[in-house]
Amino acid sequence: QVQLVESGGGLVQAGGSLRLSCTSSRRTSSNNAMGWFRQAPGKEREFVAGINWRGDSTSYADSVKGRFAISRDRVKATIYLQMNSLEPTDTADYYCASYRGATIGDTRSVAYWGQGTQVTVSS
Helix, strand or coil: CCCCCEEEEEEEEECEEEEEEEEEEECCCCCCEEEEEEEEECCCEEEEECCCCCCCCEEECCCCCCCCEEEECCCCCCCEEEECCCCHHHHEEEEEEECCCCCCCHHHEEECCCCEEEEEEEC
């Protein structure tokens, strides 16, 4: 069983920034991709960003391209999501995800989820 512990959510004004962190209990030699998803009230969970095990390949949802950046520290077994130019539509619970394998995908490819951290962007 892999545990994912997230931190960094909170309340921010539109145009502001936040950085989310997620530390995994999985050993650093793992080649699993990791990512971030989000779920707004009344909506389905959606992909936000993903990163491969080496940290040199990333993928983003169109809605966050150019504003969010995902990164990975394999030594610390931690991934980050730097969120800039936040908009009220970014308000959601954000979930860290560990994929079953090396490929970044949708929710069906996720093996483990974090508990979620709330991000609220006020206008």
